[in-house]
Amino acid sequence: MRLAEVVRTSRAVAETPARSKKIELLAACLAQMDEDELPVGIAFLSGELAQGKIGVGYAAVRRLAQEPGTTPELTLRDVDRAFDDIVRIGGTGSSARRSEALGALFRRATADEQHFLARLIVGELRQGALEGILQEAVARATCVPAASLRRASMLAGDLRRVAQVARAEGEQGLTRFRIELFRPVSPMLAQPADDVSDVLEGKDRVALEYKLDGARIQVHRHGDDVRIFTRNLNDVTDRLPEVVERVRRMPVRELVLDGEAIALGPSGRPQPFQRTMRRFGRELEVPLLQRELPVTPFFFDVLHAGGEDLIDRSEEERFAALSGFVDPDVRIVRAVVSDADAARAFVEEALHRGHEGVIGKALDAPYEAGRRGAAWLKLKQTHTLDLVVLAAEWGSGRRRGWLSNLHLGARDPTTSAFVMLGKTFKGLTDAMLRLQTERLLSLETARDDFTVFVRPELVVEIAFDGVQASPQYPAGLALRFARVKRYRADKTAAQADTIDLVRAIYDRSRGG
Numbered sequence: 029m030r031l032a033e034v035v036r037t038s039r040a041v042a043e044t045p046a047r048s049k050k051i052e053l054l055a056a057c058l059a060q061m062d063e064d065e066l067p068v069g070i071a072f073l074s075g076e077l078a079q080g081k082i083g084v085g086y087a088a089v090r091r092l093a094q095e096p097g098t099t100p101e102l103t104l105r106d107v108d109r110a111f112d113d114i115v116r117i118g119g120t121g122s123s124a125r126r127s128e129a130l131g132a133l134f135r136r137a138t139a140d141e142q143h144f145l146a147r148l149i150v151g152e153l154r155q156g157a158l159e160g161i162l163q164e165a166v167a168r169a170t171c172v173p174a175a176s177l178r179r180a181s182m183l184a185g186d187l188r189r190v191a192q193v194a195r196a197e198g199e200q201g202l203t204r205f206r207i208e209l210f211r212p213v214s215p216m217l218a219q220p221a222d223d224v225s226d227v228l229e230g231k232d233r234v235a236l237e238y239k240l241d242g243a244r245i246q247v248h249r250h251g252d253d254v255r256i257f258t259r260n261l262n263d264v265t266d267r268l269p270e271v272v273e274r275v276r277r278m279p280v281r282e283l284v285l286d287g288e289a290i291a292l293g294p295s296g297r298p299q300p301f302q303r304t305m306r307r308f309g310r311e312l313e314v315p316l317l318q319r320e321l322p323v324t325p326f327f328f329d330v331l332h333a334g335g336e337d338l339i340d341r342s343e344e345e346r347f348a349a350l351s352g353f354v355d356p357d358v359r360i361v362r363a364v365v366s367d368a369d370a371a372r373a374f375v376e377e378a379l380h381r382g383h384e385g386v387i388g389k390a391l392d393a394p395y396e397a398g399r400r401g402a403a404w405l406k407l408k409q410t411h412t413l414d415l416v417v418l419a420a421e422w423g424s425g426r427r428r429g430w431l432s433n434l435h436l437g438a439r440d441p442t443t444s445a446f447v448m449l450g451k452t453f454k455g456l457t458d459a460m461l462r463l464q465t466e467r468l469l470s471l472e473t474a475r476d477d478f479t480v481f482v483r484p485e486l487v488v489e490i491a492f493d494g495v496q497a498s499p500q501y502p503a504g505l506a507l508r509f510a511r512v513k514r515y516r517a518d519k520t521a522a523q524a525d526t527i528d529l530v531r532a533i534y535d536r537s538r539g540g
Contacts, residue, residue, distance in 0.1 A: 029060055029062070029069065029103060030100055030104075031103065031106070031141050032100035032102070032138065034144075035140050037053055037056075038153070041054060041073070043426050045426065050165075051161055054161065054165035055164075056169075058073075058166060059168075059169040063195045063196055064105075066188065067188035067189070068105075068107070068108045069104055070188045070191055071188065072148065075148065075151075079114075080115075082111055082114050082115050082130075083114070083117075083123070084114070084123075084126050088130070089146045090146070092130055092134045094142075095135060096137060096138050097135060097136050100141065102136055113129060133145070159187065162187060163177055167194070172199045177202060179205070180203075182396065182399070183339075184205050184211075185212060190202065206337055207332045209250045212257035214261070214398030215259055216399060216404060217399065217404065218405055219400050219404070221388065221406065224371040224375065227407065228365075228368060233366045233391060234388050235363070236362065238360060238361045238381070238387075239378065239386050239407075239408060240290050240326060241301050241383065241494070242290030243259070243308055244288055245258065245271070245286075245287055246284065246286055247275050247287065249276070249281065249284075251281050254275050256271055266311065267307055267310065267311065270318060270324075282333065282334055283333055284330065284331040285327045285331070285354075286327065286330070287326055287327035287328055288325070288328070288360075289304065289323045290326065291306075291322070292322075292324055297381065298382050298383060301496060301508070326358055326359065329350065330350045333353075338395070343389050343390060343391050343392065343394075344391040346395065384493070385409055386406070386407050387405070388406075390403045408493060410492070410493065411491070411492055411533060413490050414516050414519055415449065415487070415490050415524055415525065416436070416437045416438075416446050416485070416486065416524045417434050417437075417486040417488055419434075419435040420468050421433035421451075421479050422480075423453070430461040430464075431465040432453045432456065433452070434453065434464070436448065436451065437449065437484060438529070439522070439525065439526045440527050441527075446484045446521075447501070447502050448503075449501060449506055450501065450506040450507045450510055451510075452511055452512060454510070454511035455513065467486055468482050471485055485520075486515065487519040487520070487521060487523070488513075489513040490507065490513065491512075492508055492511070494507075494509075495508065495534040496508050497534075503530070505531065
């Protein structure tokens with residue numbers, strides 16, 4: 029298949045908001061690919077390179093995106109081979125040689141193909157083809173039931189490999205996918221809920237668990253061999269020896285556990301997320317870090333035990349199995365409730381103990397790896413701030429032509445200036461995109477290729493989950509999971525929230 033066809037499909041998918049239409053477009057494109065092209069095509073339509081990072085930076089890519097070819101001659105195989113060759117380049121002068129090789133590829137690409145490849149390489153290809161949508165499209169393109177493909181994909185942890193099997197062997201080939209020890213699967217995820225009534229709706233009973241602000245871990249064990257994987261399926265075993273030892277003491281010798289690792293203070297209260305993440309980001313000085321910043325695992329699910337897959341069992345059955353061999357001090361705090369008063373009391377208890385909130389789980393639900401469904405709902409304490417827009421970046425894909433990614437600032441009461449706290453493009457409706465583009469262009473003071481800088485006048489209400497330390501911004505702080513709630517036409521920039529308030533939220537999160 030020619031790259032140009034994937035580029036056209038990517039643009040069409042980005043420009044349509046309808047999920048069904050996205051699936052239709054993707055399926056039509058995937059159906060035309062040969063079996064060996066499917067992994068590359070799926071990666072590109074996911075906004076990824078099959079090779080991951082290729083060692084060419086943003087500035088180099090921008091310089092190369094010129095003098096395009098006029099004929100769409102590149103195939104998926106051509107591009108994939110070129111990227112394979114680039115990642116193999118090493119040694120002295122490798123950076124220049126990688127850029128030279130990428131330049132040769134770009135000179136064969138049309139302008140549209142260059143734009144697509146450039147965004148693909150720097151990780152800015154947002155086209156709305158999320159994994160769930162791609163799974164549905166692959167199922168349709170390979171003529172297998174969507175449920176069978178989703179299950180195989182969650183067990184394999186690799187949609188590209190599953191797509192090839194589906195194409196070659198059909199639904200029968202998908203039945204051989206099962207949990208394999210030391211091959212991590214994508215974790216089951218929770219979707220947001222606004223109130224405990226959402227969690228209880230349609231259920232006689234529901235399980236509530238503390239939602240910890242730690243790092244998601246999946247632990248595999250076979251005998252004394254224990255390995256730990258992150259939410260992104262990276263192996264971090266060597267960084268968490270205390271977790272390894274704790275799992276080795278469990279009485280079941282074959283296990284796949286789902287849980288969270290978190291650093292606790294002397295009082296048992298959770299430390300800030302960034303403190304926990306120090307243990308995941310440092311490969312050196314692990315013994316020293318273990319003494320200074322020990323982490324505790326808390327397990328809340330079991331996917332496999334004693335040679336048997338448990339993912340198709342109900343949540344209630346899986347937790348009962350887990351409770352049989354995981355001690356209470358490393359088992360998530362949990363309550364099964366049947367009314368709103370009991371649920372609210374549990375939420376208050378979780379927040380009082382310094383946790384993010386709670387997860388509500390349907391007791392009859394199986395484990396759906398990699399899916400964010402209604403079986404798990406999360407209730408979190410959310411903060412809001414009224415901040416000022418300092419600049420905005422032009423959108424891509426469906427948001428092309430609109431100012432999208434907002435640069436957010438808090439007011440410094442001592443200087444009347446504004447201190448940047450981060451960026452967000454989340455939460456914006458089409459109506460808000462139109463409004464902010466018109467308003468911000470009227471406030472423009474300068475621009476570059478990607479960003480419009482504006483007078484600090486537009487106030488926006490931002491919801492966020494917390495404040496973390498960040499050397500990237502002047503105040504040393506940044507918002508976590510920021511998203512736009514609404515514009516505050518009733519407020520002037522002089523009435524925006526201050527950097528002092530942001531620091532106070534940060535200090536409270538650290539127990540200060």
